[in-house]
Amino acid sequence: MKHYDYIFAGAGLSALMAVYEIAVSGKFSDKSILLLDADSKKTNDRTWCFWEKPNGKFDAIVSKKWKIAWFAHENFRRILDLNPYQYKMICGLDFYNFVFVEISLHPYIHFINQKVNSILEKNDLVFIETASETFSCNKLFNSIYDPKSALSQQQFPVLQQHFIGWKIKTVQKIFNPELPTFMDFSIPQNGNTRFMYVLPTSENEALLEYTLFSKDLLPEKEYENAIEDYIQKLGISTYEIIEKERGQIPMTSYQFWKKNTKNILNIGSAGGWTKASTGYTFKNTIKKSKALIEFSQHENDFTKFHKTNKFWFYDLLLLDILSDKNHLGSSIFSSMFKSGNPALIFKFLDEETSLYEDLKVILKCPKRLFISALINRIFKNQPVKTIK
Structure with a gap:
């Protein structure tokens, strides 16, 4: 059985961000670290957007920045001046490649493309079982989200930010590449919180996402019909779908951190790192990861990590x-x-x-x-x- 100092169960945003912080800190070279995930992280499966001041640490992989943005409601439209912030977009594959290039420079960090089947804490060690082998570690960072605990309680509401997005290319020059649509609530609400999100990267290319903040997901066709309707509303007659993406992000104030133990820390959505009121994850994860690495240098008990504000x-x-x-x-x-x-x-x-x-x-x-x-x-x- 191979033993590591730290194991990350799941290699999503939070795990990759934390491992990146470990690598660039230069303070963990005496540790052995393993990332475990069933996904090889070689596809462009998502897009992250966030607001930030210029000269951020990930600017090298930001594919587009905007200084202004539309906000729309059925009764008004407003151009938001984002200064001193910029609205930034990072493609999933660019982020994965960026992190794995950095990891490759640090031989004490390893990645194994295997699915985690079970986790067991025993005698001050944590054991992780995959389909083919078992690993042990002193400390485990778990980013595998299990919705059961949140959904089985009544004290804290659980909603989802759920969406389908199409990246399209049009024949017409229809978009202003310097003016994204941050939230367009002028679309039919149908009893929910629904908005359209448009991120133009050129005059004839943009990512359009139909997004809801609600409890229940929709049939796939309902999202796609809404995107098609919006495209027609923009006056677009001919277009090609270049990429599709789909996602759902928990929005809840459920206290995931109460499931942390001395040696197991839940991170990412599994640890309540998602901003509950908006579903935004990237900026929160930058902050949490940095705080986690600083914490790990002088604390040994993961139950002390979280602080409610x-x-x-x-x-x-x-x-x-x-x-x-x-x-x-x-x-x-x-x-x-x-x-x-x-x-x-x-x-x-x-x-x-x-x-x-x-x-x-x-x-x-x-x-x-x-x-x-x-x-x-x-x-x-x-x-x-x-x-x-």
Whole structure:
């Protein structure tokens, strides 16, 4: 049985980001590290977007940056000035290649293309079994998301950010490559929180994603029909689908970190690293990974890693509302962006604002909804009944 100091079960965004931080830190060369995943990470299976100031650590693989963006509602349209931020896009395969090139420079880091079947903690060691062999380690980082624990409880609502995206190439020059659509809520909501997302990379190429924040997934055809309708609405008559992508990201304030042990740390979606109120993952994962590597240099007990902050509670209130009245998502997000300062909103969503700045953002939202949610959470401790 091969033994390692650290094993990463799953090689998704959080694991690869953490391993990258380990590699570039230069402080773990005396450790043996293994990445285990059934996926070889050789396909362009997803796209990550995030807002960030210029000169970020992953700018070398950013395929497109935008300084402004459209926000649309059925009653208004607004161009958001993102300064001092930029909205950045990274393709999955570019990220995988970037990380694996760095890993290849560090012989103490290994990747094995095998599926994790089981994990067992025993006698201060962790054992990981695949179909063909068993490994042991001192510390395990688990990024394999199991929705059962979150879905089997009633204390915290569980929604999904779910979407299908088409990257298309048109005959006409239809897109402005410097103006993406951040959220377009003018599309039919059909009782949910639904929006279209458009990321143009040239005048005749763009990624269009039909996205929902809701509990239940849709039949595949319903997403694709919505994309086709939107393409027609843009006046596009002839186009080619270059790539397709599909995803679902948990949106919940469920306390995944309570399942951490001294030697097993849940990371990524499995550890509650996804920003619960938006489903955004990339920027949060950068922060969490850096904090994790710093923590691992001086702490030995993974139960001490997580710390809850005020933003966890803000997210919980929003999810309480969307769980009970999902159709109100459009009005909530639109109320923030209609007249709010985009830079301040993005700073708030990055969890970097002061209490005074929090209030400037929160007070743009429908107040009665959040007061009702707050009362139910604090005083009644029961499912929230929101006000229309």
